[in-house]
Amino acid sequence: MIPVQGLEGARVAVLGLGRSGLSAARALAAGGAKPLCWDDNPAARAKAEAEGFACVDLKAPGAFDKVARLILSPGIPHLYPVPNPVVAAALEAGVPVDNDIGLFFQSFATLAWDNYDTAPRVIAVTGSNGKSTTSALLHHILRHVGRPTQLAGNIGRGVLDIDPAIDGEVVVMELSSYQTDLARALTPDIAVFTNLSPDHLDRHNGRGGYFAAKRRLFAEGGPDRAIVGVDEEEGRFLAGQLSEAPGDDRVIRISVTRKLTGPGWQVFARKGFLSEYRRGKQVASIDLRDVAGLPGAHNHQNACAAYAAARALGLAPKVIEAAFHSFGGLPHRSQLIGEIDGVRFVNDSKATNVDSAVKALAAFENIRWICGGLEKEGGLGGLAGVGDTVRKAYVIGREAAAFAMQLEVETQVCGDMETAVAQAVAEAEPGDVVLLAPAAASFDQYDSFERRGEDFVAQVQRYMTR
CATH class of the missing domain: 3.40.1190.10 (Mur-like, catalytic domain)
Incomplete structure (x- = not known):
């Protein structure tokens, strides 16, 4: 742990009690500060209280009296599209807003x-x-x-x-x-x-x-x-x-x-x-x-x-x-899962935007492309021209049909990962690559890109064990 320096004895508010928030609270306490924690999720507050941290509703009037700083978790908006109400209250009270990265650099x-x-x-x-x-x-x-x-x-x-x-x-x-x-x-x-x-x-x-x-x-x-x-x-x-x-x-x-x-x-x-x-x-x-x-x-x-x-x-x-x-690569990033009858299976679930998907598609030829999910702002126009390497796209996600209509390659609306992998396996030929490169976020069906990639791996492994 890196104990936080420069805030000894100070009251420091911590908003968001996920990994970075709880870590910040521990480091603040180790450095002699007094963390005041809050999360709208009761389970997150209970976890913090079990570690001995005081949980104080930062939306309450006067919550920022005598508070030296607000530490914010990365998923909480501080300016756009609109500031979180707690952040707005802190700024109104003249309390500086920071995060765990700022605390690290002042304390390392x-x-x-x-x-x-x-x-x-x-x-x-x-x-x-x-x-x-x-x-x-x-x-x-x-x-x-x-x-x-x-x-x-x-x-x-x-x-x-x-x-x-x-x-x-x-x-x-x-x-x-x-x-x-x-x-x-x-x-x-x-x-x-x-x-x-x-x-x-x-x-x-x-x-x-x-x-x-x-x-x-x-x-x-x-x-x-x-x-x-x-x-x-x-x-x-x-x-x-x-x-x-x-x-x-x-x-x-x-x-x-x-x-x-x-x-x-x-x-x-x-x-x-x-x-x-x-x-x-x-x-x-x-x-x-x-x-x-x-x-x-x-x-x-x-x-x-x-x-x-x-x-x-x-x-x-x-x-x-x-x-x-000797570098083995990272899970969910152009990760080779295995090969079945001359067909390779590659997991690039981390390709959560159009640009990263285009780069993944450029790395292979004869691609059976599993794509789709929660479309990001900006649309799919950047995928134009990828058809030279894609034999067919198998589209997943809650809005799979709308996603598929924007692609300039042969498509099949599959909806879910199990169906997409099954169809790709059935149609793939030796020399093909079945590539998961969604070009979209995962949150319509999964809680993270990691879970999506793990589902792809699990579906592929069903065929590898037959």
């Missing part, structure tokens, strides 16, 4: 570091797609070379649940736009921006607000080194803002759409090969085509980001390359 460094040979470092990864794989891959590389490391944030442990850092440790942290948008302190040593595509637009009042939330990690955080994906206009703009001159190697630009040139530091992947250039000269190259855990261009972008971060830490290219080959 301790006086014990004065005795370390190498100060601990934090690498924070954000972006629309690839955050989890990039973070996990970088964590894997560090473990491969024997560097002490912890994985935290949206993947691994909660940021306040990790252990206090030891000499030379590197904390790899995955951060969402919800987290970067609100944190009052953001001070990573290295920050990574993978890419940007439309997502969570209601929470950020549009694409501009969404990008602004991501940009805070760099503009507010002032990292020593920034790794920026420049395949979208926003990434190119961000890299330009952070650079003092074209040759400023504090910014490492990454791409999977073209060769990057110039006097700076670049890492890019083309035709399955990752290349590193510095001052206009190539210094390393890695063949990614046989790296089983990183299939497709979208994973090659993740490889570029993790490679650049590892290089910024001083690791050698050959060491990083060896670590790539």
Whole structure:
């Protein structure tokens, strides 16, 4: 646990008692603060009370009297589409609003570091797609070379649940736009921006607000080194803002759409090969085509980001390359489930938006595509042109018929996962890939993309055991 510093003796309100909320309450108490907890769910309040925390209705008049700060869980709106009433009350009372990420950054460094040979470092990864794989891959590389490391944030442990850092440790942290948008302190040593595509637009009042939330990690955080994906206009703009001159190697630009040139530091992947250039000269190259855990261009972008971060830490290219080959990938992200009679089954349930689904579809050929779910804002127009690799789509979800009508490929309305997998298995031929890449959220039928992916795996395994 990371005890919260700077709030000793203070009354601190905590709204939302899920994983991050309870973790924040524990860390606040460990640091000598007095948490006042609330959640509209009685079961969540009961769990907090069982741990000895006081639960106080933060909607009650005077609830924020003598309160130093409100700590907010990431799922609770603080500004758009409308502020949560408790947040509005806190701001009206002049109480600052923060989250567990802000508490972490104000508390991570301790006086014990004065005795370390190498100060601990934090690498924070954000972006629309690839955050989890990039973070996990970088964590894997560090473990491969024997560097002490912890994985935290949206993947691994909660940021306040990790252990206090030891000499030379590197904390790899995955951060969402919800987290970067609100944190009052953001001070990573290295920050990574993978890419940007439309997502969570209601929470950020549009694409501009969404990008602004991501940009805070760099503009507010002032990292020593920034790794920026420049395949979208926003990434190119961000890299330009952070650079003092074209040759400023504090910014490492990454791409999977073209060769990057110039006097700076670049890492890019083309035709399955990752290349590193510095001052206009190539210094390393890695063949990614046989790296089983990183299939497709979208994973090659993740490889570029993790490679650049590892290089910024001083690791050698050959060491990083060896670590790539032992990386097994992540569940629900281009995860190979198995093969039946020459047909491969791939679970990419994490493809919850159009952009991530397009990237998953580009990684394979002869696809039997299982898709559908709760359609996100922006529609499905970005799926135009995917038909070259898709043999047929099997559509699930409560609005499967409406979803199917927007696709430019042969479709079959299946409704549920069991039916979709059964039909795909019945029609698949050797060389086909049955791919779950929903291009939609899961909440119309499942409580998370993980549950959806687990259902797909369970359905496939029924046929593997026959």
